[in-house]
Amino acid sequence: MQSCSPEIAVDFALEARELLDQLGGQLVDLEQAPGDRELLNAVFRAFHTIKGGAGFLGATPLVELCHAAEEALGAVRNGSAQLVPRHFDAAQRSLDWLQAMVDAVEQSRPLPDAPAELIAAFAVDPADAGSAPVVAAAAPITAADPAAGDMISDDEFEALLDQLHGGAAPGTPATAAPAPASPPVPAPAPAPPPPRSAAAPPAPPSHGAGPAGAPEREQNIRVNTRRLDTIVDLVGELVLARNRLKTLRARLRDEELDRAVSTLDNATARLQGAVMRTRMQPVGQVFSRFPKVARDVARALEKEVELDVEGADTELDRTLVEALADPLVHLVRNAIDHGIEAPAMRAAARKPRAGRVSLVAQQQGDYVGIEVRDDGAGIDPERLRSKAREKGLIDVESAARLSPEECLNLIFLPGLSTRSEVSDISGRGVGMDVVQSRIRELGGQIQVHSELGRGSRFSLRLPLTLAILPTLLVHAAGDAYALPLARVQEVLHAPAASLAWIDGRATLDRRSHTLPLLDMREWLGAPAQNPALFTIVVLQRGDSRFGLIVDEVRGREEVVIKALPQALRGLPGYAGATLIGDGRLALILDVDALREG
Structure with a gap:
């Protein structure tokens, strides 16, 4: 690979990853609708754009792989062949190789060569052309068309880019546009990313300004x-x-x-x-990779799965969008592996052979809700209870007291797996505990709901941003503490006489439900008080609630999250620190760890 500035390599990697993230879903859609001309062109342009940028950087292995995919897609575009399952498998496999190559370009490392058999898998068979699906072709623009002017064709424009940036495959001369039988692309292929200080890439000649009164085009810039x-x-x-x-x-x-x-x-x-x-960035940047994930997992398990995505334009802080990728991959893979049944089992249960997995996002005030649903077999709470006892993760007495809903939460225990055999997909006893830990680190929470035979739903609730947090400020033992407002259900005052004791712990009968209580002073190790009237903040933890007894509730305040003081790092119950309006330091409490304490 020829030497280039790190800035150019980073720019190329950023844009290439965006295209690759979209390609996974586009290829799945194209496999289901091979006659979609617009989708075919979009996939072709993506491979072509990555190839052009790679050629500009002299990344030969990357160029060769993209060129192989582009040749197969080009043959379909001009009607000389059609795509078969082998091509789609090769295209999806190529995305993993291209990701690795893009990483190598960004880090100035030698690029790995794609396997020869992967390159060969893109070869097209002209004999298939007769059975190619009919696709709608755009009407060609000819010189006789007065609207055409001096415009060059899309294929000529793509060939020009190849010549300028060395995008043609090694040993293949860049030629002009192919035979006229090839229908044109609706829009020209975007050019590869140039250096930010360089002039703009070539473009079709312009013949004057746009129509009078046309809205000004929105301008975007990249910011570190x-x-x-x-x-x-x-x-x-x-x-x-x-x-x-x-x-x-x-x-x-x-x-x-x-x-x-x-x-x-x-x-x-x-x-x-x-x-x-x-x-803020749309969660669709994460969702776009899941059609490929779902296809790959379903193929490996010989299952049929349809993936639905809703609310992809819902926005989150970019740090949250990036951090959500791994937890959501775990949830989608588990939904297909553990949830969705084999086609024969679904047919026997009078279900459609293809299972359905849904990714749904929507904004909920200062928070975003994301759900991963499936219409599979559901989770058996009794089996979870039995497995947890068998593995020694919970004692017999505690297990017996759990309700079916509480048993479902056992799925988040480290080391718990209901799989009897180990596979490449799951069954190693890791995964769901990691998901829960990661969501908690992001200031969110996760709940699980399931119905046997009907499917499961994992619900995530996350703050819009990690920078500023709406909180409820409380006082206990002379110090101020901040509780994430999303976890606060209500604040109430209860007479001391209304409290009861079960197994040595204070409780409150609230709306025919026993609410366990935790005294903040006791948790801090401060001297207890016995007021006539207790101030209680009711907090949500998963599907359960508990009450936190505090000395005083100060009110709502938006706080800026800071790192914990060194002496408190690693101690359970604390999620961060902040300065409040009176200039004092307040500790932000981790509600989940606080309840466990």
């Missing part, structure tokens, strides 16, 4: 994410200063100061919202 993070940190400091001023305003009671702080509060909120939006 570290710069965005710095801006977010600065806005966070501004939010802290705003909170401090609001506290002082209430104390000083000055009308002019009150107006100034109100103006600052308004401007800070608008700035905070604008900066957060610059970090």
Whole structure:
């Protein structure tokens, strides 16, 4: 590979990964609808664009693999062949190799060569042309067409890019457009990523400005994410200063100061919202890779699966979008492996042979909900109870007290697997505990619902951003603590006489339900108090609730999350720290670990 600046390699890798993420789903859709001309062209352009960029960088193995795929797709475009299952298998396999090659380009490492048998799998058989599906071809633009002017054809434009950037396969001369029998592409292929300081790539000649009154095209630029993070940190400091001023305003009671702080509060909120939006990305960037994941897993297990995606345009902080990839891969793979039955079993149960897995995202106030559903066999809570006892993960008495709903949560215990055999897909006793831990680290929660014979649903709830967190501030033993507002169900006051004791633990009868209580002072190791009236914050943990007894509830406040002081790192129950409006340090509590304590 020829030497190039790291910046150019990073730009190429970024754009190539975006195309590869989309290609997985596009190839699955094309396999199901081989006559879709627009989809065929989109897949062709993606391989062609990656090849062009790789040729510009001299990444020969990458060029060769993309060229093999492009040749097969091109033969289908001009009607001389059709795609068969072997081609789709090769295309999906090639995505994994291309990802590895793109990583090597970005890291300036030697590129691995794709296997010769993978390159050969793209070969087309002209004998298949007679049975090729009929596809709608766009009407060609000819010189006789007055609207055509001096425009070059799409194929001529692609050949020009090959000549400029060395995109043709080694030993293959770049030629002009193929025979006229090849229908043109609806839109020209985008050029490979040039250096950011270089001139724009060639484009078809323009004949004047657009129509009068046409809306101005939206402009986009790439910004280093570290710069965005710095801006977010600065806005966070501004939010802290705003909170401090609001506290002082209430104390000083000055009308002019009150107006100034109100103006600052308004401007800070608008700035905070604008900066957060610059970090937001659609979850579709994660969802786009799952059609390929579902296809690969289903093929390996000889199952038939249809994947539905809803709410792909729902936006999350970019750090959350990136961090969600691995947990969602676990959930989708498990849904297909453990949930969806084999086609014969589904037919015997009077279900469609093809199972259905759904990925659904939607915004819920300051949070985003994501669900992974399947219409498979469901999860047997009794089997989970039995497996947990068998593996010594829970004692017999505790297991006997669990309700069926609580048994479902045993699936998150480390080392629990209901598989009797180990496979490449699952059955190694790892996975779901990792998913839960990762979701908790992101400030979210995960719940599982299942019905035997009907399927399962894993529900994730995550904050829109990790930078600023809505909290409920409470006091206990003289210090301030912040509880994630998403976990707070209600705040109530209960007379001491209304508390009961079960197995040495305080409880409260609340709406015909026994609510376990945890005294914050006791948890902190501070001297207990016996007030006549207890202040209780009801918190949600998975499918269950518990009450946290505190000295005082201060109110809601948006806080900027900071790292824990060194002395507290690793201690259960603490998720972070922040400065509150009165200038004091407040610890952000980890509700899940707090309940376990």
